Amino acid sequence: MMINTSRIKQFKENLETKRWLLPALLVFVFALSLVIQQFELLDPYVQLIIMYVGINIILTLSLNLINGYMGEFSVGHAGFMAIGAYVASFLTVKVFPTDMAAWLFPLAVIAGGMVAGVVGLVVAFPSFKTRGDYLAIVTLAFGMIVKSVIENIDALGGPRGFLGMEKLSTLPWVFFWVLISVWVIRNLIYSNFGRGVLSIREDEIASDLMSVNTNHVKVLAFTVSSFFAGIAGGLFAHLLQFINPRAFDIIKSTDILIMVYLGGIGSIAGSVIGATVYTVLLEVLRPMGIWRMVFMPLVLVLLMIFRPRGIMGLREFRWFVPVRDMLASRLWREKKAGT
Amino acid sequence: SEKGNTVRIGVNAEMTGDMPAVGESCKKAAEMAVKEINDAGGIDVAGQKYKVELFVEDNAGKPDQSASAAQKLITQQKVHAIVGPNATRYALPASEIAESSKVVMITPWSTNPKTTLDAKTNAPKKYVFRACFIDPFQGRVVAKFALETLKAKKAAVLYDVASEYNKGIAEIFKDTFEQSGGKVVAFETYTTNDKDFSGQLTKIKKAQPDMMFLPNYYSEIPLQIQQAKRLGINVPFVGSDSWGSQELHKLCGNDCEGYYFSTHYAADAATPVATKFIEGFKAKYGTLPDDVAALTYDSFGLLFQALKSAAKLDRDAIRDALAKIPKYEGVTGNMQFKEGSGDPTKSAVIVQIKGGKFVYFATANP
Amino acid sequence: MSVLKAENVTHYFDGLAAVSGFNLNLEPYELVGIIGPNGAGKTTIFNLITGVYKATHGSISFAGTEIVGRTPSAITALGIARTFQNIRLFKELSVLDNVRIAHYARVRYSPVEALLHMGRFQKEEEEIIGHSMDLLAFLKLDAYADEVSKNLPYGLQRRLEIARALATRPQLLLLDEPAAGMNPNEVSQLMEFIKWIRKEFDLTILLIEHQMHLVMNICERLLVLDFGETIAEGLPRDIQKNPRVLEVYLGEVKC
Amino acid sequence: MTYVLQQLLNALQVGSIYALIALGYTMVYGILTMINFAHGDLFMVGAFLCFVAAVTFNLPFVPVLLLSMIGVAFLGVVIERFAYKPLRQAPRVSAIITALGVGLFLENFTLALNPYPKQIPQLLENTTWTFSGLSVSSLQVFVIILSLVLMWILDLIVRRTMVGMAMRAISWDKTVAPLLGVPVNMIISVTFAIGTSLGGAAGVMYALAYPVIDPYMGIMVGWKAFIAAVVGGIGNIRGAMIGGYILGAVEIMVVAFMPSTYRDFIAFVLLLVLLIFRPYGILGKPHPQKV
């Protein structure tokens, strides 16, 4: 018993010391990104691609919350992205004083995310009653409605799009938001609400009967998910400096879906991997011309056949898991042995 | 920063996505222009001969990919200048990158005024040029043509509400037409990729217009005209430069016979430059060039002419030479950049579709 | 005061009465069994009590509170927990997480506290883990805590369902065929187990069972259902001799 | 009045096409509960086969129609065997994502071969009759009638034949069917063949009615047909027809009586409202969840 306990302790200490590595690494990379930004150390093209990867990670993670963790099938995610993009852009261009735009940028992005989050409720409510393919239609129609509404608002430029944003999305900002989204989704998933989300995926009725207030959980999940999609939209808009409704059509939603299922459902690591692989592969294969668009779907189909849940489906990179959860049973045993 | 002893020119084209035919034409014309100049021994820049090297990137008909294609051309391929993208929605994000990277970008076909303007200040961008005229000009040309030549009093418009080009030009047409005494009796919309327009056309028929303006892409025109005729709308149909693809004849057959559109050039009233291009294109690809091809070719022509007069082979020198081009004789007519602007002064032509050809009808000067 | 009181509860599916005029009064600490042939409406009664279906007529009150019309999660939070006839664990999740989820209603921290890992969050999470593990240990499942629940043997899955139900801290526990799939030996152990948890957790228990051995030995009172109607009610001893009940379970054919 | 009639006629034509494509979705869904997101692209392939048959091989209408239907059916069966069948035991969404991938593949592969839109020649004599301002074209009538006939035949197959009986049986319970001697894999292939051949037929019909085709033509129409199928109650053949006609009618009638700019907005909002009141579609029923 003694030996056993000390080994667990050792394992835990080991894990905890090494655990500092990940946040340290992230902080370091964040600092690095600031330096890169300041001294223009990285090729702007590489920077641009990294920022796309970052934005796509946020999108993928946020959709994974609904489709992967909660097991629904939402297909209109680009609609939330559009809302975030337009709200943030409208703020920096039309509302905030021009010379302050750069300072108020984070506020604009957050506002975009919040509006998207509130609109997320529109989709959360039907999800109380419908599931599966019918909810898919609700989200699909929602995406199309968002596009159509923006097309009809002249103040937003309608189909001509909206421009005038400065290039405020920088490597540090994108990186910062990636960290926030990973952190928020991880902390939510490894909490009571996250367990509620998972239990809805596993068995909604049983979940309800185990006292999980499924409606609350759904509202929370849809709000958080659309909030981050909105954040991604704000970053996207201030990276491209131009947005139009078409940039957020069903094809964009499909792209996000593909990244989620490619990387793997119900996994933060999967989302990071899926978004990175997809974005980078698309860039790297650019010289293939049209054939890259033939090749990519083939990769997707083959992956689905051989790994139906995606690369990291339902598995997690161990350092993303809180110690409390990962070692729950061992720590408990250790405590019992101690007392 | 630019490397080697070649002139490196990038093309950012819509090879996949929603308008692959545009990208295809653009690429063909670019390859032809480059081959011609290399076959002629290359290009003289500041007293030295250079071969031209071409880099084509697909922007997949997505704004983000358009930006990354531009960025890749600039920093990875280290091009001296970029031609493309063609559609405004892809040209805009790419133009921001070109402008901030100080690399010349010439869009062959983006007719939206905003492409060459700084969105904040509305001042012209320094590095962004185009080879075509702009929508307001074209909208006015068509409106005037409808009022004066067709003597139309009541016009109907059907346009794609989800597409910036169509909507922009439709609105300018409406304004001009109504300011000049006409009346737009129906102003109907559809959404990209629609193929059925019967609802809108039935409504238009009820409004009894004298003419109908269709500022839409050539691939949609045949369907719109056929369906209109089937419903018994027998008025002249008028279009804009987006009609100007040779494919239109194949797609439309007899249905478009006799109608008009404004465009960049007319093959039959062609100058020797144009004739040479048309013949060359036909010989190389077996089809007649459309105006994306002509404008792409002209974009290259503009670049080549600028290169010849550039002080040295360098991005800024190219931009300065381009801005100061005295007069360029292109396939799509003579052009010159307005003082401090990336928009050329050039005329439009009205062509009529006759016997499966685009026939010169009139010229409209700015 | 009675723990559960059902009065004249009736439920129709597409016009078919699955349960009609059902009455039940459970006193604290009672252990009552419901028996009856397949399709008699036994599980439907559980579903009505736990809010999965809303009774077409009648009233059900729990500790004096009317519960018809409330959501299942609200009813569970009030203190009624159940297991399922066809096991419904959260299959892909670990045994421990299955039990942790059942603590949902008792968590006091808000999503924001969860995000920021503020004091209450840490404390409650540790409590939940501690309580869940204690419960698992109590039911001799702690060795499997990190196992994915679908990989447990059938018998342990049943036991985990009970553990999960207990984690909601119920006053009233509904067990739907807890002995299904158990051999006579296991059934005997289960009988002890049920009596034991009743004592430990001070529970009122209502159970559905086909295994006469179990029912006859541990239930203090029995209800016999057939075609949605209660055909007999009383002490096991009397029920066992009731000719109508015998007919339901036994019969003879000459071949 | 003429105006309203004319618009009704328009709605009927648009609805017929949506209904035809929706049928293909519904058939596959009905039997496998799988949304075949590649269906819109198979429809596109049908239109392209029509082009090849009519232009390259210069065939008349009937062989063109048959060839497209058979070609697409063959493609559908091949796709089912290689891309979907391995996923029958996998989570449902995996198959849906695979279908998305297959669809993207079909689009871009076709595009790689044909960058330009293609024109479909007039395979049928097209005359327009006018009755006091009401224009009816023979093609319009033909499209509506042929759609109805194909739907009727399908309905007959599903309701009256042994194969149709087996399809319905499999959709009710896949595991019991083989115990009665029904070869499930074969029936699924047949269902795919029929469902996708209807997509092929819709492709031809669409190509005749709207004779300019391109590789991306199936995307939007496909999504809309999927919506139609769901609105009607997915898995239900008559529901798909009703859904198709409803979607067609909504789209046309919004244009007819309201500013056409609002068409998409109003149409989708109406569909959402409909789904709120009938969450499982018009003829659909929720699968009873036994607890």
Add this chain to the structure above:
Amino acid sequence: MGANGIMLSIENLTIAYGNIKAVDNISLEVNEGEIVTLIGANGAGKSSTLRAISGIVPYSGRIRYRQEDLRGVAAHRIVAMGMAQVPEGRGIFGNLTVMENLKLATWQRKDKGDIPKDYERAFGIFPQLQKRRDQLGGTLSGGEQQMLAVARALMSRSSMMLLDEPSMGLAPMLVRDIFQVLCDINRAGTTILLVEQNAHMALSIAARAYVLETGRIILSGPGKELLGDSRVREAYLGVDA
């Protein structure tokens, strides 16, 4: 009965779902003309055994029907060989009419001409079904559904019938009827392997019986004998020994 008399023989059958062994190395046989019953608690592996025989779950071990090894034979081919199953929960197609349900079962038959005769035979045994020929299967009462399930198995011209809990969900009267029909069918020459929870009833009509417990056969012998066995009485008949 000699070797010829063995209709179905199962040797060392093991069935696993993932990590769970549902059936663990069992052997049993059914002779031509017999009723053999397999009893055991929920989850003992009875249904799994039947599913393996019908070829719809993978297994290890050997299953032979009339000397032919069934490994690799597709489920629908096994039906064509004359072995039909009445599955657990009846497996009625609720969206098909009674007639259609019956008709579907003739899928594998080559002798299409004889089919009408068999409808008559089925309706002769279950006159109630004839009255409901055009009613949807889903709207039948439980007992009628069970009759339909048996009738359907008859329609595939099976010489051997596997039944999975035919008494499930039936009122006592109907249970008796169904068992009576099974006896009649058996007397007319159909071999029967019967899985039952209603052990009392099953044992009373079976020639031989096997008792399955958590995947293993713990007892076997003539039906009547097991009916008197104290262990069986305690565990399955709810009677204290």
